[in-house]
Amino acid sequence: MARNFVNLNVNPCKMCMPMGAAIAFKGIEKAILMMHGSQGCSTYMRRHMATHYNEPVDIASSSLTERGTVYGGEDNLKKGLKNTIELYNPKVIGVVTTCLAETIGEDIERLVNEFVEQEEVGEISFVPVATPGYGGTEFEGYYLSLRKMVERFATEGSNDKLNIIAGNLTPGDIRRIKDILESFSVDYNLLPDISETLDGGYSDDYHKLPEGGTTIEEIRSMGGAKATIELGVLAGENISPGKFLEDQFGVPVYRVPLPIGLANVDKFINLLVEITGRKTNAKLTKDRGRMLDAMVDSHKYNAQGRAAIFGQPELVYTIATLCLENGIFPALLATGVETSRLSELLKKDFELAAEDILIIDDTDFQTIRDYVNKLGVNILIGHSDGKFITEKDGIPLVRVGFPIHDRMGAQRKVNVAYDGSVSLLDQITNTLLESKYSSYREDMYDEYFTG
Numbered sequence: 001m002a003r004n005f006v007n008l009n010v011n012p013c014k015m016c017m018p019m020g021a022a023i024a025f026k027g028i029e030k031a032i033l034m035m036h037g038s039q040g041c042s043t044y045m046r047r048h049m050a051t052h053y054n055e056p057v058d059i060a061s062s063s064l065t066e067r068g069t070v071y072g073g074e075d076n077l078k079k080g081l082k083n084t085i086e087l088y089n090p091k092v093i094g095v096v097t098t099c100l101a102e103t104i105g106e107d108i109e110r111l112v113n114e115f116v117e118q119e120e121v122g123e124i125s126f127v128p129v130a131t132p133g134y135g136g137t138e139f140e141g142y143y144l145s146l147r148k149m150v151e152r153f154a155t156e157g158s159n160d161k162l163n164i165i166a167g168n169l170t171p172g173d174i175r176r177i178k179d180i181l182e183s184f185s186v187d188y189n190l191l192p193d194i195s196e197t198l199d200g201g202y203s204d205d206y207h208k209l210p211e212g213g214t215t216i217e218e219i220r221s222m223g224g225a226k227a228t229i230e231l232g233v234l235a236g237e238n239i240s241p242g243k244f245l246e247d248q249f250g251v252p253v254y255r256v257p258l259p260i261g262l263a264n265v266d267k268f269i270n271l272l273v274e275i276t277g278r279k280t281n282a283k284l285t286k287d288r289g290r291m292l293d294a295m296v297d298s299h300k301y302n303a304q305g306r307a308a309i310f311g312q313p314e315l316v317y318t319i320a321t322l323c324l325e326n327g328i329f330p331a332l333l334a335t336g337v338e339t340s341r342l343s344e345l346l347k348k349d350f351e352l353a354a355e356d357i358l359i360i361d362d363t364d365f366q367t368i369r370d371y372v373n374k375l376g377v378n379i380l381i382g383h384s385d386g387k388f389i390t391e392k393d394g395i396p397l398v399r400v401g402f403p404i405h406d407r408m409g410a411q412r413k414v415n416v417a418y419d420g421s422v423s424l425l426d427q428i429t430n431t432l433l434e435s436k437y438s439s440y441r442e443d444m445y446d447e448y449f450t451g
């Protein structure tokens, strides 16, 4: 079922580690990211984020030149940090590395500690994270950055709050999760909170660092919370923020899939019921009923679907479960991350035989395209980078995940909860219907008259 391909990646199905760090730090109040490395890295991240979220995204760079690369980038980094403080007056600076800084052996923790000792930094907090571009993907960069934040700020204590570690979702998703938490009247710490910082409203005043985000005080209080729900089940325990809180402060962690698809939303809601001791509310019950109704309505169309799902593994896993719940066969699952857990979980959840679904990890779009054609896939589900398969082979793409550059509204899209899952399911079903009705006369003619 799981296949490893050790080969050259052409157009890889992933982004690099600092990209995940950039998204994670955008969810912290008045935080800015400093990328230690070449300037092009921060431009690449800003370009991806600005077109996906349709928001201005500032990322500082130490802009290493040939000199810094040969003799060490310390001076550039320190000068860059001083400028960043002067220009942005942030509360938090995440300092991450890139390929170049790691290749020349920069010790980011030491450099940041030295800077704090040498300069007047006032109340500003620094979170150094080593994120070599080649050391993992945006998936690992995201969770590792969150882990470093709780390692840096969380303190011992006791409070009645619930920690939620949000997966790499849309700002719209995060708002929906907050609605659900509020419907349970539970006091919570949500890390990270990109609901406003990456999808703010229009205002006459321009803030260099947008309003919103998780506060340092909230992260501090995570060490004394009564439990942590971590949305995501595939990240290793060594980069899990919830696991750190459990090991260090005894805060029990419950790791559940992203709440997309009936079974996965149920898991999240049931956990909230169990932890808070409160009943689920009428709106959620109605939404669940509507989802069941929608599943019954659309199953007759979905049975024709043979999907290829690609992107970051948590999303691939949960969309695969949504497809399997609804009669769409996920013929191919592909991710740029190395993970064997994906096939284990799907086998367990759906009692699949080893040969049922092809799962390829650490892969690229050239390989995905080859298998899409070999396996008779008729719908693609993933981010914009898969669009060239549509262009070349005419297979339609339902855009979900990060990045989405060629459509509007990625930041507002809600895929989580019962209503969000129905909306995603409708999109998939309607895409199948559109394909069917655009060619069914020719298909019938071919079938009956040309044989």
Ligand code: SF4
Pocket: 016, 017, 018, 040, 041, 044, 097, 098, 099, 100, 132, 133, 134
């Ligand atoms: S892969 Fe390396 S060089 Fe490329 S953008 Fe990422 S950190 Fe920079």
